Amino acid sequence: MPTVLVTGANRGIGLEFVRQYLDAGWDAVATCRNPDSAGALEALKQSAGDRLSIQKMDVDNAGEVRAVADALAGAPIDMLINNAGIIDNYGQGVAEGGDDPDLKNTDADEWLEILKTNVVGPGRVTGEFADNVAASEKKMVVMMTSGLGSIANTEQGGRYAYRTSKAALNMLTRNAGAWLGERGVSVIAMAPGWTRTDLGGESAPTSVEDSVAGMRGILDRLTFADTGTYWNFDGRQFPW
Ligand SMILES: NC(=O)c1ccc[n+]([C@@H]2O[C@H](COP(=O)([O-])OP(=O)(O)OC[C@H]3O[C@@H](n4cnc5c(N)ncnc54)[C@H](OP(=O)(O)O)[C@@H]3O)[C@@H](O)[C@H]2O)c1
Numbered sequence: 001m002p003t004v005l006v007t008g009a010n011r012g013i014g015l016e017f018v019r020q021y022l023d024a025g026w027d028a029v030a031t032c033r034n035p036d037s038a039g040a041l042e043a044l045k046q047s048a049g050d051r052l053s054i055q056k057m058d059v060d061n062a063g064e065v066r067a068v069a070d071a072l073a074g075a076p077i078d079m080l081i082n083n084a085g086i087i088d089n090y091g092q093g094v095a096e097g098g099d100d101p102d103l104k105n106t107d108a109d110e111w112l113e114i115l116k117t118n119v120v121g122p123g124r125v126t127g128e129f130a131d132n133v134a135a136s137e138k139k140m141v142v143m144m145t146s147g148l149g150s151i152a153n154t155e156q157g158g159r160y161a162y163r164t165s166k167a168a169l170n171m172l173t174r175n176a177g178a179w180l181g182e183r184g185v186s187v188i189a190m191a192p193g194w195t196r197t198d199l200g201g202e203s204a205p206t207s208v209e210d211s212v213a214g215m216r217g218i219l220d221r222l223t224f225a226d227t228g229t230y231w232n233f234d235g236r237q238f239p240w
Pocket of ligand 1: 033
C-alpha cells in the first residue's frame, strides 16, 4: 500500500488528508507539534492501528525533523504533503483588518516567523525526506500553497507575510522540483481553496472534506509529466 506523510496533521486540512488517505487504504505518517494533545489523530488510530504512525515534528525544529527522518530511513513515502502553515492576523478577515494594506502596520517579527514555517519548514522537510520519496512508487511532494501566493493574480495590498511566504513556496516548488526531477520525483503546488478550518475561519465557502477530496482527485491523476504545476482544489490551474 502507498504511504503518505503529512505535516501539521493534527487538525484542519492536514488531519483530513490523513483521514481520507487512510479510508482509501493508504498507510499514513501523521506528524504534528504535540502528539499528546492530538485527540483527533488518536481517534483515527483506534481504527487504523499500525497503518497510522503519529510522530512529533515541528517543521521549525531541525532536530525533530531529522529525528523522524532517521526513524523512517529506508521507508518509501509515496506522497509527502507539506501542509503545516500559519498566517498573519490569524482569524481576522478583511472586515477585521486582516488585509490592512498599510505596510507600516505589518509586524516584521511575525513576518519572519511565517516565512520560517511556511517556506523554510517545507524546504527542510523535503530535504530530509527526499530519499524516502525517491524510493517510493508515486514519488510526489506536495506544497500546500494558496491562491494568495499567485504573483500574477495579485491586485491588492495586505496580508504581506502570508502572501510573500506562499509566493516563495511556489518558487520552492519549481526550484526543488528541478533538483528532484533527476530522481523522478515530482513537486506540485496545491491550493486548498478558502476552506473552513481554524485558519480559514467560519465564513469560508468550502468544507474541509470537499477541499481535500478535490485535491486528492487531482493528485491521484498527476504524473511526473506534471511536475512544477500549480493547482487549485477545484481542478483549475493558477498562473504563477
Ligand atoms: N484554510 C484555508 O482557507 C487555506 C487556504 C489556502 C491555503 N491554506 C493552507 O493549508 C495549510 C493547512 O491550513 P489549515 O487551514 O488546515 O490551517 P489550520 O487549521 O490552522 O492548521 C494548521 C496546521 O499547521 C500546524 N502547524 C503550524 N505551525 C507548525 C509548525 N511549525 N510545525 C508543525 N506544524 C505546524 C498546526 O499545528 P498546531 O495545532 O500545533 O498549531 C495545524 O496542525 C496551510 O499551509 C495553509 O496556509 C489554507
